[in-house]
Amino acid sequence: MFFVDTIELEGLGNRSYLAGGEQTAVAVDPPRDIDRVLAAAARRGVRISHVVETHIHNDYVTGGLELARTTGAAYLVPAGARVSFPRIPVSDGDTADIDAGVTLTAMATPGHTPHHTSYVLHAAGSPVAAFTGGSLLIGTVGRPDLVEPRLTEQLARAQHASAHRLTTDLPDATAVLPTHGFGSFCSSAQSEGDASTIGKERAGNAALTADVDTFVADLLAGLEDVPAYYAHMGPTNAAGPAPVDLTPPAQADAEEIAARLEAGEWVVDLRNRIAFAEGHVAGSFNFEADGKLATHLAWLIPWGKPVTLLAESAGQLADAQRELVRVGIDRPAAAATGSPDRWLREGEPPASFPRSTFAGLAELGADRVVVLDVRRDTERAGGWIEGSVHIPVHELHHRLGEVPEGTVWVHCAGGMRAAIAASLLDAAGRDVVAVDDGFDSATDAGLPLISG
Secondary structure: OOEEEEEEEOOOOEEEEEEEOOOEEEEEOOEOOOHHHHHHHHHHOOEEEEEEOOOOOOOOOEOHHHHHHHHOOEEEEEOOOOOOOOOEEEOOOOEEEEEOOEEEEEEEOOOOOOOOEEEEEEEOOEEEEEEEEOOEOOOOEEOOOOOOHHHHHHHHHHHHHHHHHHHHHOOOOOEEEEOOOOOOOOEOOOOOOOOEEHHHHHHHOHHHHOOHHHHHHHHHHOOOOOOOOHHHHHHHHHHOOOOOOOOOOOEOOHHHHHHHHHOOOEEEEOOOHHHHHHOEOOOOEEOOOOOOHHHHHHHHOOOOOOEEEEEOOHHHHHHHHHHHHOOOOOOOOEEEEOOHHHHOOOOOOOEOOOEEOHHHHHHHOHHHOEEEEOOOHHHHOOOEEOOOEEOOHHHHOOOHHHOOOOOEEEEOOOOHHHHHHHHHHHHOOOOEEEEOOOOHHHHHOOOOEEOO
16 A cells, blocks of 8 residues: 655645655655645654655755654755755665555656656555656656756756656656646746656657757757746755744834835735735735745845735735745745735825736727836747837846836736736836736737737
């Protein structure tokens, strides 16, 4: 008997796993908020005997070290990873007994990082699942450009070889259980589907259907920008992350919120973009709690800048804190809950800006306003509105001076990033209209498009 439980980290687009038998289990690539893993083990009635890392992560802070300390589990980390804490170094072929008839075997699969290691779960002597981390993903592979630019092509070639090793050494029915690929920027492309096997990947994964030169050329050509906060994740994980503190932050009143804004700190409103546009604290930024908060806020905020969170409820605030500790934003400087009438000083009016659609832009005339496209380069390459200005949202805070004078109609692909950008422009004193619409509607509206 064996089990595998998946722990979803939807905001980051990752997965962690708990796997084992009747009494003991292994945690694979655990998140920093380890209470989720402990709860999964409690539901199964098992003790966590091992914690393993497939690699030193670049997109989130691991909970592995703290989980091993808390449970007394053996902490297995690839031998090639340079770390500053005690661990059991793992090399290719090493095995660990997890439970009766359940074992784990390390398989070197370099590519995402030079030291990357996958783990094959055996039950009754047969391979049943492969925890592939950032190596073989569903329909794609982990990106090879997060370690060192000079190593990128070498690691891309290693990804190709590692994918072939996995499919050569493992039977077709083996489940493929990656950490990345469900929206994570550690994936070289968006994964297709929710589950896979070695056989399915052999038939459709580009790393296994294309020759190495074609695969590498296509992989490198399709890489997106690297989120800025990734630069801090690897060093934090190599040093050994501190335990998290998820207790509620200090509450700020209207005077303190105003003072923090005047000091140049970030005040982040977590409410949905409709509510924010209708009324908010002038100078605050809108990062929707349900809109990949951790990725976008950590990407845009100057690292180490104090942040105050404004939330509709204590629950929304707690969820945001949990997301943010996963990317190293450990403690909000302050917080407030409720609505703008509680966050504004007496007599101070809320700020607001209009929302519209691509049809509204077409009716007005795109040539009469500044149209700002905040999508990523690869998205814009598929087509853009004639005459529009292009500044990806993650660059906008540092490039506000490049936005031409006039009323700015800002759009992305669906509305959420446009709302972030609109809040940045609004805080800078610009007249802005947030286009809350899917980009496909631009064609339907009759706006002139340029093909990439």
